[in-house]
Amino acid sequence: GEPANNTSNTLEKAKQQGFVAVGFANEKPYAYATPDGKLTGEAVEVARAVLQRMGIAEMNGVLTEFSSLIPGLKAERFDIITAGMFINPQRSKEVSFANPEYSIGEALAVKKGNPQKLHSYKDLAANKELKVAVMTGAIENEYLIKSGVGKEQIVTVPDQPSAISALQAGRVHAVTMTGPSLQANLDSAKDAELERVMDFTQPEVDGSSVRGYGAAAFRKDDTAFRDAFNAELAKLKQSGELLEILKPFGFTEQELPGDMTADKLSGE
Numbered sequence: 156g157e158p159a160n161n162t163s164n165t166l167e168k169a170k171q172q173g174f175v176a177v178g179f180a181n182e183k184p185y186a187y188a189t190p191d192g193k194l195t196g197e198a199v200e201v202a203r204a205v206l207q208r209m210g211i212a213e214m215n216g217v218l219t220e221f222s223s224l225i226p227g228l229k230a231e232r233f234d235i236i237t238a239g240m241f242i243n244p245q246r247s248k249e250v251s252f253a254n255p256e257y258s259i260g261e262a263l264a265v266k267k268g269n270p271q272k273l274h275s276y277k278d279l280a281a282n283k284e285l286k287v288a289v290m291t292g293a294i295e296n297e298y299l300i301k302s303g304v305g306k307e308q309i310v311t312v313p314d315q316p317s318a319i320s321a322l323q324a325g326r327v328h329a330v331t332m333t334g335p336s337l338q339a340n341l342d343s344a345k346d347a348e349l350e351r352v353m354d355f356t357q358p359e360v361d362g363s364s365v366r367g368y369g370a371a372a373f374r375k376d377d378t379a380f381r382d383a384f385n386a387e388l389a390k391l392k393q394s395g396e397l398l399e400i401l402k403p404f405g406f407t408e409q410e411l412p413g414d415m416t417a418d419k420l421s422g423e
């Protein structure tokens with residue numbers, strides 16, 4: 156971890172006030188607002204359970220684009236990112252991740268019948284005429300580049316519904332995001348002209364199949380907050396409560412984070 160820096164009182168302030176502001180990007184099933192305005196999702200409910208055990212009863216959601224989550228945290232627009240963001244070395248230079256709360260794979264959607272016969276990122280790389288839509292700031296950008304997909308093949312969009320729209324309009328041949336998000340977006344699009352590629356091969360980076368591990372993220376000087384969060388999260392893992400929190404959002408035992416840690420994923 157980072158050297159402790161005790162100049163921050165974010166944790167004490169949150170405890171005193173009984174609430175904390177959290178950043179989210181409206182990505183179902185990780186963190187989203189329901190039609191009646193309630194903040195929920197896998198990452199939100201894990202954080203809610205952890206924070207309540209820490210004596211912080213309420214979370215106020217601050218909606219922002221995915222690519223603005225890290226800048227927004229650093230600018231103190233909110234104090235925790237609860238968006239299921241994957242831990243990686245690059246992001247870990249900017250924020251302090253809690254330990255992972257779930258793990259997940261990637262998915263691809265195409266036009267009905269899969270006209271280009273796309274089953275992997277490598278299939279996209281093999282034909283430079285093909286275009287794929289990805290959310291700005293999302294990890295899939297990196298996976299695509301590492302799979303040999305050209306920068307000019309990647310159409311970045313501000314959010315996932317815009318990626319689906321690009322596919323519907325024929326501006327791209329495919330869209331990619333994590334499996335649960337892709338499913339949620341297809342379910343809400345209700346478009347029989349689109350389909351999820353069921354026989355999709357997970358991308359490989361450095362010779363091994365990638366798997367994303369999502370976690371809450373804190374500012375670098377909020378190590379005490381992060382450590383206290385980790386302590387309660389560990390108890391939820393130990394007791395099996397974590398899985399119970401994840402289940403309503405479609406996650407199973409397969410998606411538990413196991414003994415993976417933020418340190419391992421940060422390249423430390």
Ligand SMILES: CC1=N[C@H](C(=O)O)[C@@H](O)CN1
Binds near residue numbers: 182185221240293333
């Ligand atoms: C939950 C999530 N994970 C990936 C990421 O962290 O970049 C992206 O797929 C965006 N959303």
